[in-house]
Amino acid sequence: MAFDDETIDVLIGGYMSKDAADDDYEAVLGSGGYLHGAVVVSKDLEGKLAVEESDHMVREGAEGLGAVGFVVGLFAPPLLAATAVGAVIGAATGKALHHKTESKLEEQVGATIPVGGAGLIVAYPHSAAGKIEPAVTRAIQKAVGEAEGHHVQALKAAVADAQQKLTEGGS
Amino acid sequence: MSEPDRTSLPIRRPPFQGVSNRTLDGSKPDWNLIGHPHAPEDAPNVLLVLIDDAGFGNPSTFGGPINTPRYTQMAEAGLRYNRFHVTALCSPTRAALLTGRNNHAVGFGSIGELSSGFPGYTAVVPRDCTPVPRILAENGYSTAAFGKWHLTPDGQQGQAGPFDRWPNGWGFDYFYGFLGGDSGQWDPCLAENQKIIGTPEGFYDKENPYYLPDAMADKTIEWLHGVRAQDARKPFFVYFSTGCSHAPHHVASEWADKYKGKFDQGWDRLREEVFARQKELGVIPSDAELTARDEALPAWDDLPDRLKAYYARQMEVYAGYSENADHNVGRVIDAIAELGELDNTVIVWIWGDNGASLEGAVTGSFNELTMQNGIPLTDEMQLQLVERYGGIEAWGSQIMDPHYSAAWAWAGNTPFKWGKQVGSHLGGTRNPMVVHWPARITDAGALRSHFTHVIDIGPTILDIAGIPAPSHVDGVEQEPLHGLTFADSLADAGAPERHTQQYFETMGNRAMYKDGWWLAMKTPRIPWVLTPDALRPYAPGVWDPDAGPAELYYLPDDFTQANDLAADHPDKVAELKELFWQDAEKYKVLPLLATLSAFFGIVPPLEEVSTVEYRGDVQNVMSGMIPRIYNHSYTISADLVVPAEGVEGVIVAEADHLGGFSLFVEDGKLTHTYSMMGVFVYRQQAEDPLPAGEVNVRMEFAADAPKPATGGDVTLLVDGKTVANGRIDHTVPIRFSAYAGMDIGRDNGGVVDLSYEAKKPFAFTGTVKKVAFDVKPHLSTQDEDALHAVARHGHAGHGLSA
Numbered sequence: 001m002a003f004d005d006e007t008i009d010v011l012i013g014g015y016m017s018k019d020a021a022d023d024d025y026e027a028v029l030g031s032g033g034y035l036h037g038a039v040v041v042s043k044d045l046e047g048k049l050a051v052e053e054s055d056h057m058v059r060e061g062a063e064g065l066g067a068v069g070f071v072v073g074l075f076a077p078p079l080l081a082a083t084a085v086g087a088v089i090g091a092a093t094g095k096a097l098h099h100k101t102e103s104k105l106e107e108q109v110g111a112t113i114p115v116g117g118a119g120l121i122v123a124y125p126h127s128a129a130g131k132i133e134p135a136v137t138r139a140i141q142k143a144v145g146e147a148e149g150h151h152v153q154a155l156k157a158a159v160a161d162a163q164q165k166l167t168e169g170g171s
Numbered sequence: 172m173s174e175p176d177r178t179s180l181p182i183r184r185p186p187f188q189g190v191s192n193r194t195l196d197g198s199k200p201d202w203n204l205i206g207h208p209h210a211p212e213d214a215p216n217v218l219l220v221l222i223d224d225a226g227f228g229n230p231s232t233f234g235g236p237i238n239t240p241r242y243t244q245m246a247e248a249g250l251r252y253n254r255f256h257v258t259a260l261c262s263p264t265r266a267a268l269l270t271g272r273n274n275h276a277v278g279f280g281s282i283g284e285l286s287s288g289f290p291g292y293t294a295v296v297p298r299d300c301t302p303v304p305r306i307l308a309e310n311g312y313s314t315a316a317f318g319k320w321h322l323t324p325d326g327q328q329g330q331a332g333p334f335d336r337w338p339n340g341w342g343f344d345y346f347y348g349f350l351g352g353d354s355g356q357w358d359p360c361l362a363e364n365q366k367i368i369g370t371p372e373g374f375y376d377k378e379n380p381y382y383l384p385d386a387m388a389d390k391t392i393e394w395l396h397g398v399r400a401q402d403a404r405k406p407f408f409v410y411f412s413t414g415c416s417h418a419p420h421h422v423a424s425e426w427a428d429k430y431k432g433k434f435d436q437g438w439d440r441l442r443e444e445v446f447a448r449q450k451e452l453g454v455i456p457s458d459a460e461l462t463a464r465d466e467a468l469p470a471w472d473d474l475p476d477r478l479k480a481y482y483a484r485q486m487e488v489y490a491g492y493s494e495n496a497d498h499n500v501g502r503v504i505d506a507i508a509e510l511g512e513l514d515n516t517v518i519v520w521i522w523g524d525n526g527a528s529l530e531g532a533v534t535g536s537f538n539e540l541t542m543q544n545g546i547p548l549t550d551e552m553q554l555q556l557v558e559r560y561g562g563i564e565a566w567g568s569q570i571m572d573p574h575y576s577a578a579w580a581w582a583g584n585t586p587f588k589w590g591k592q593v594g595s596h597l598g599g600t601r602n603p604m605v606v607h608w609p610a611r612i613t614d615a616g617a618l619r620s621h622f623t624h625v626i627d628i629g630p631t632i633l634d635i636a637g638i639p640a641p642s643h644v645d646g647v648e649q650e651p652l653h654g655l656t657f658a659d660s661l662a663d664a665g666a667p668e669r670h671t672q673q674y675f676e677t678m679g680n681r682a683m684y685k686d687g688w689w690l691a692m693k694t695p696r697i698p699w700v701l702t703p704d705a706l707r708p709y710a711p712g713v714w715d716p717d718a719g720p721a722e723l724y725y726l727p728d729d730f731t732q733a734n735d736l737a738a739d740h741p742d743k744v745a746e747l748k749e750l751f752w753q754d755a756e757k758y759k760v761l762p763l764l765a766t767l768s769a770f771f772g773i774v775p776p777l778e779e780v781s782t783v784e785y786r787g788d789v790q791n792v793m794s795g796m797i798p799r800i801y802n803h804s805y806t807i808s809a810d811l812v813v814p815a816e817g818v819e820g821v822i823v824a825e826a827d828h829l830g831g832f833s834l835f836v837e838d839g840k841l842t843h844t845y846s847m848m849g850v851f852v853y854r855q856q857a858e859d860p861l862p863a864g865e866v867n868v869r870m871e872f873a874a875d876a877p878k879p880a881t882g883g884d885v886t887l888l889v890d891g892k893t894v895a896n897g898r899i900d901h902t903v904p905i906r907f908s909a910y911a912g913m914d915i916g917r918d919n920g921g922v923v924d925l926s927y928e929a930k931k932p933f934a935f936t937g938t939v940k941k942v943a944f945d946v947k948p949h950l951s952t953q954d955e956d957a958l959h960a961v962a963r964h965g966h967a968g969h970g971l972s973a
Contacts, residue, residue, distance in 0.1 A: 016850070017558035045559070045828070046926040047854060115852035116559040140552055 007126035008036065009146045010158035012166055013139030014119055018042035018050070020138040021118035028122050029054065033131030035124050036155075042118035049113065123155060141166060175208065179643040180301070180309040182208040210311035210406050211637035215610065216516040217307075217408045218507065219628070220500050221268065222493070223261070223319055223353075223417040226527035226598065228442070228585030229493060233522070233603045234449035235583070236433060236441060237490045241501030242605060245518055247616045249607030250661065253454050254726075256624045257524050259592055259599035259677035261352055262294070262321045264524040264625050265412070269302045269322070269341060271629025271640070271652040273758040275676070276300065280759070281766035282352060284325035284795060288775065291759030292766060294324045295336060301644040303629035305342025307408045310638045313398045315345040317387045318412040320362075323350045325795035334365050343410070347390045351793070353539070353909045354414045356383045356421035356492075357569035358827070358920040360791055360912045369791035369912065370920035375931065382423070383414055388499040392506040399510060406636070411503060415496035416489060417528065418539040419572035426491030427484075427567050434486040435479070437471025438582040439464065441486075445585040453618060454603075455586060460733035462588045467697050468578045469533060481554045481563055485535045485575035486582075488567040514609040517635055519628060523602035525677075526590040527583035531574035532699045537566075538829045539574040541848050542699065544905045545879075548850070556850065569921060572829050572909075577699060586731040594677030595693035595722075597732055608635075611662050619660050621668045622684070626654030634658040653758070674754035679709060679764045681716070683751040684726075690747035691722040691732065706770050716763055717748060769963030777959050781947030785823070786940070790919060791912040797825055798944035802904055802958050803877040806945045807834055807870045812938035815863045820917065820935035822868065823942045826908035827921030828852070834870050835918070836861060836935070837927065841887050841894060843870050844924040847901045854924070855885050855897030866890060872899065877954040879904040879961050904961070915942050 015021040021040045028038055039053040113119055120139065124132045126146060136142060145161025147154045175182045189201035230239035232246050233253070257264040258274050266279035274280065275291035277300045286294040296302065304314045316338045323336045328350045338346035350362050357380060361368050373381030391411060398407055415422075434441060442461065449455045464470070474482065500520065507513050532542055534550040537557045541548055548556070557563055560570045567573065577590075584590045584598035593599040604623070606612070633640060634656035641649055659666040675682040681692040696705050708714060723737035723744050737744050755761050768774075783798045798805070809822045817839045824833035829849040835842050839860030845853045861868070867890055874883040880901055887895040911920050916939045917932040927933045947955065 016552055016555035019558035019562070020555045045852075046928075047852075115854070116556075116849075138551065138555070140555065 007146050007148045008151070008154045008158045009124055009126050009129050009132075009144055010155065010162045011122045011124075011133060011136060011142060011144045012119065012159075012162045013121075013136055013142040014117070014166070015138065016117055016140060018044075018118040021120045024120050024136045024138050025052075027135035027137065028120075028132055031131045031135040033124055033128035033135070035122065035128070035132070038120065038122045040118060040120050041113055043113045043115050045116050047115050121159070123158065174211075177310055178639050178641050180306065180641045180645070182309060208309065208311045214312070214406045214636040214638070215608070216406050216507070216512055217312075217632055217636075218503065218516055218518045219268075219408070219410050219632075220518065220520040221265070221410070221412045221524055222496055222522045223413055223415060223524055224528040224591065225416045225493060225523035225602070226580065226583035226585070226590060227523070227587060227601055227603055228445045228449070229416070229527060229583045230497070230522050230603060232605065233454050234445050234452050235585070236430075236445060237493045237497075238429070239494065239497040239522075241497045241504065242520060242522065244501075245504070245520055245607040246605045248609065249518070249605055249612055249615060250617055250619050251454060252604040252606065252619045252621070252623055254620050254622050255521070255602060255604035256600050256622070256673065256675075257521070257526075257602050258625065259525045259594035259675065259680070261417075261524055263677065265320075265322055266296065267625045267654075268521075268628050269304060269410070270296060270300050271303055271626055271633075271654045272300055272650065273626055273653045273674075275760045276650065276653065276758040279322070280676070283321050283323055283350075284352065285766060286324045286326075287765050287768060289759075289762060289765040289768075291761070294322075296322075296341070297650075298645070298647045299650045301641065301647075301649060302341040303632060304408060304410065305644070306633065306638065306641060307636070308342045308344060309644075310636070311405065312636075313402070313405050313407045314343045314410075315391070315394050315407070316343040316348065316410040316412065317346075317391050318348040318383075319352075319354070319414050319417070320346070320348055320350045320412070321352045325351075325793075328362075328793040329367065329796055332365070337362070337365055339364055345394055348387070348412070349414065349910060351795070351910055353417045353419065354383065355419055355569065355572065355910055355921070356414055357381065358911070359383050359414070360793065360910055360920060367791045367793065367912070374920060384495055384499045387411065387413070388502040391503050395506055395510065408632075409503070411500065413496045413500075416493045418531070418574035420485075420488050420492050420567060420575065421569065422488060422492035422495050422567050424564065424567060426495045427488040428491070429494065430487040430490040432483075433490070434483045437474075437479070437482075438468075438486075438576075438578045439471045441582045442585045445582070449586065456730050459586060459730040461586050462731050462733050464581065465588065467533075468581055471578075478550055478554060481550070481557065482535065482576055482579075484563040484566050485531075485573065486579045488573065489575050489579065492567065516608070517632070518605075518607040519632075520605045520607070521602055521625075522604070525592070526587075526599040526602065527580035528574070528591040529577035529580045529589070529593075529698050530591065531576050531580070533577055535576040535579075536574050537571045538849050539572050540830055540906065540909060541850065542574070543909075544830075544848055544903055545701070546848060546850065560849070588732060589693070589698070592678050592698040593680050593693060594675040595680040595682045595691040599677065599680075600675055600682070606661060608661060613662055614664060617664060619664065621657055621660050621666070622670050622673075623657050624654065624670055624673050626652075627657055627670060628654065630654040630656045631658045672750070672754075674751055674758065674760065676755065676760050676763070678766055679716070681751055681763075683747040683754070685747060685750060687725055687727045688743055688747060689724045689726050689732065690744060690751070691724065692716070692719060692748075692751075693722075694719060701770075706767065709764055709767065710771050714764070721748065723747070769960065772960065774960050774963045777955065781945065783944045783946070785915045785942045788916055790914045790917070792914070793912055794826060794906065794908045794910060797907075797913045799946045799962060800872075800944065801906075802874070802879050802881055802902065802961055803946070803954065804874045804883065805872050807942065808945070809834065809868050809942045810940040811861070811866045811868060811935075812940065813861050813863050813866050814937050817863075818861060818935070818937040819933075820937075821914070821927075821933045822935060822939055823913065823915050824918035824923050825913040826911035826923065828923055828925050829921070830903055830907035831911065831923040832907075833918055833923035834868070835924070835927070835933065841868050841889060842924075843885060843887055843895075843897075845885075845899050845902070846907075846923055847899075847903055848907075851901055853885075853897065853899045855887055855895045857887055857889065857894035859894065861889060874902075877958050915939055
């Protein structure tokens with residue numbers, strides 16, 4: 001299944017620990033739903049960034065999630081004011097997928113993932129939503145964006161849609 | 172030598188009985204002049220042990236799940252008291268314990284952090300209520316206190332004193348412990364006598380790390396040996412007041428792991444198990460009824476399965492932590508036995524000062540201070556934060572400051588309702604007591620059910636020692652002791668019950684006890700909830716205490732307060748209500764809720780000082796004494812000397828990674844880290860290294876608005892030029908830490924930024940000439956007043972959890 005066969009959904013989840021993001025990542029991979037890709041980004045307690053992604057994008061031969069850029073919404077305890085989220089969605093330019101993806105992610109995530117926090121980004125065809133979304137159970141905040149069109153543009157638009165929903169509070 | 176007059180202290184020097192001629196010719200010395208007051212003959216040693224934040228149903232000695240072999244050993248060779256009472260809060264119980272008087276009457280209607288302008292809430296013991304250790308010391312005892320103090324006002328815990336509010340001022344010859352309401356057990360910020368000595372060097376020893384409970388026992392034994400090395404007969408009074416089992420629940424995993432799987436059945440079944448054992452042991456009557464769970468607490472079976480391991484580990488650690496306290500008290504007892512003095516040492520061992528603590532809320536927390544700062548984290552959030560800091564197996568280690576769920580505390584208070592802060596019910600007011608004194612107790616292992624109260628301990632000790640309560644101390648006429656001796660009950664099971672009437676009041680929760688009847692007047696507020704909605708019903712002009720709920724129990728027939736008789740005995744309800752008001756007037760309990768007055772706009776005068784400067788190597792500024800930087804704009808400016816070869820290290824740091832800030836230099840670059848209770852961590856760093864020579868660095872926090880937890884922008888400047896910008900989205904609204912201090916030129920104890928954990932305390936390699944805080948750069952008077960009120964709210968909130 002190629003990226004542009006149908007509507008693309010992107011789910012973004014925010015976590016207070018990498019363990020929790022990993023749990024949901026594994027659950028998503030084990031859900032049986034078709035994936036375009038899944039990425040876990042995290043910062044350890046010393047502030048070091050880590051990016052781990054599934055190999056789906058490589059399999060697809062597409063540019064992947066990380067290359068289009070994203071912002072993980074910072075989850076905010078409800079008593080406190082909503083956290084501002086701001087970053088620019090980057091342009092995708094192909095080439096060495098993994099390196100490009102990781103550098104792009106590192107550039108953008110560095111400013112948006114809190115120390116000790118983590119984010120999960122999953123892209124999948126809309127038809128797989130029934131399997132993918134219930135697998136994500138530990139996100140403190142999550143949002144699902146969707147878009148149609150050519151795969152890269154659709155992916156970017158879906159990410160943007162998810163980010164927008166996340167800044168509005170997500171679920 | 173004739174017996175001195177002990178009713179007026181200090182004991183007067185006896186008149187000279189010798190002869191002083193112009194020369195030594197014919198002169199006769201009187202050697203009594205150079206002696207010191209001696210205790211009455213046969214006055215025994217006293218070891219007074221107080222465990223913190225624990226409940227009636229915690230120790231195995233009273234049927235609980237926590238293995239307490241040393242406590243049981245003392246009980247089997249001594250006596251169990253199963254109707255002993257405390258005040259439902261930390262400082263009030265300690266003040267009553269050490270003065271022999273009702274807590275409000277000695278200024279401790281609330282905790283040491285909360286000095287208030289009402290006589291019962293000053294947190295300053297009046298001079299006409301001289302504490303028992305001072306009386307003992309003046310009468311020839313060696314006195315020492317170890318561990319938790321919590322009787323010094325929050326803002327008086329530095330070099331400026333005044334020291335009459337410190338342990339030495341209460342009559343202890345020696346003190347080793349912490350002044351506040353709680354402490355990390357791995358990384359405490361300690362005081363010794365009249366000096367804050369900070370975090371012990373052993374904290375930095377990875378192979379053999381410092382652990383406060385062990386050190387308390389070591390220091391106590393060392394002190395006992397020192398006293399005996401000098402004087403073989405002088406009786407001692409040791410007050411051994413553990414930080415355990417208060418949060419943070421810190422203990423090595425080998426202690427916690429003894430309880431692996433022991434709490435998987437959950438708190439509901441645990442209560443049933445404990446209740447059954449209590450009956451088997453006979454520490455509660457055979458007809459006692461187990462009280463029901465309040466709806467504020469969830470049923471264990473309703474918890475999601477994925478969270479049960481998280482909750483169970485909380486109790487495993489608490490149990491191991493508590494068992495360790497039993498072990499360390501045992502070491503002190505062994506040392507006394509080795510001295511050959513166990514038979515003539517009265518050991519009074521009270522397991523808990525206010526029932527077990529409900530202050531972890533339902534979820535429990537990886538960081539006890541999240542509750543006090545009003546950060547409502549769900550149990551899933553708490554679990555993820557636990558994972559962030561090492562997972563549930565790290566619960567109990569220094570990386571977290573954990574507090575367990577209120578539901579575990581409720582189980583710890585089996586068979587009673589409620590717990591800490593709830594002065595209206597036995598969960599917060601009845602704790603186990605064991606008395607061991609082989610020289611006098613003849614029916615070892617027996618149970619005593621006399622109604623006794625913490626104010627009775629002092630009078631009982633004085634009675635046993637043969638020392639009268641003084642009528643005057645330092646020329647000040649003394650308020651009579653309020654407590655009553657129960658010394659005769661030690662040797663006589665049939666001794667009369669003298670304590671027949673007692674009021675209780677904590678945070679507006681009240682009770683009146685008289686001749687077996689107990690009127691319980693609990694406010695409907697859930698103890699751990701301090702939201703505006705929860706407090707609104709108690710505002711001045713709104714709250715009518717007499718209109719609130721009242722439950723009536725007859726304790727001789729109802730040990731656990733299971734059967735409310737109020738509807739059947741309205742006259743008794745009215746009588747006890749009136750009696751409460753009489754005692755409240757007499758003992759300075761009024762106005763009710765003085766503790767929470769800040770929430771209703773009654774705050775102390777605003778401090779004038781808006782800039783604070785630290786010169787030289789100032790360290791271990793107690794957390795309650797740092798500049799008022801919360802909730803508004805502030806700046807930190809530091810004058811440095813940077814060596815030509817470059818520099819690194821901490822310029823100024825408050826507390827640790829679970830809440831605090833650090834302005835430091837890493838790789839030569841000015842860096843600022845701000846930890847919002849370990850939930851959010853923000854860092855800003857300059858691009859370029861600091862220049863050599865005299866340098867001024869500055870951190871400016873420009874708050875979005877003067878309001879609690881405000882976000883804001885951070886600017887770092889070097890010699891007036893901006894070198895970094897950043898954002899802090901959430902700030903700490905109330906308090907970074909319960910115990911960790913602020914340091915200039917290093918980051919003592921747990922560090923703020925874990926990136927320099929390996930280099931701790933990461934001392935500055937240049938010179939910090941001066942650090943200045945400006946806490947009022949942009950505020951209007953109106954803003955300042957509003958924030959002052961918020962700060963007092965925070966103070967109250969912190970106090971409620973201390």
